[in-house]
């Protein structure tokens with residue numbers, strides 16, 4: 001049977017949706033694999049929407065907005081660019097980033113809309129169905145996607161991403177400009193740490209465990225696990241379960 005990808009398309013109201021409309025009224029041919037969700041601006045697409053789409057078995061996600069400089073809300077598409085970068089980085093850590101794309105289509109570009117949809121559909125067809133549909137690995141993939149969802153939901157990470165332009169061009173409160181490579185490294189580490197924290201929460205969801213046990217299970221050094229436990233305790237997500245022979249065990253106390 002030929003694989004027909006299910007693609008979710010978030011189209012901004014003012015440019016890309018109008019571009020899709022123009023493709024329709026101009027009778028330009030393009031694949032029918034994209035299910036369109038109209039949003040007021042590409043900047044409205046919350047990264048969590050994308051993680052949720054993949055968790056629910058969508059094969060690919062396309063986000064289309066106005067060209068840079070043309071956003072109806074001035075900077076919405078610049079915000080979208082930053083958010084999608086965070087999504088892409090997070091998804092690349094679980095080999096999923098190939099299934100998401102951000103692009104620009106104006107209201108006058110019906111042909112461009114059709115071309116982007118055609119190219120992306122072909123690209124997803126080449127990648128094959130989402131691994132979420134593979135029963136043998138479904139649980140592992142969904143766990144990974146939930147870890148990404150946890151990471152990209154974090155308000156601290158989002159605040160960091162939203163300040164990228166300011167920190168790398170104008171500088172922090174002390175006037176220090178952070179080089180782009182350094183910022184990228186900080187961002188990568190922040191994402192990795194959130195993914196590890198989610199993994200820890202999953203391991204202690206139903207049963208309290210010691211730092212050493214958690215470290216063995218997730219293959220992370222014990223002192224790093226302890227640092228994450230301290231952070232998760234400060235966020236009110238973890239507490240001490242028991243203390244056996246002076247060794248504490250920790251348990252998740254909130255749904256992450």
Ligand code: FES
Nearest residue numbers: 012041065066076
């Ligand atoms: S209104 Fe189109 S990207 Fe903001």
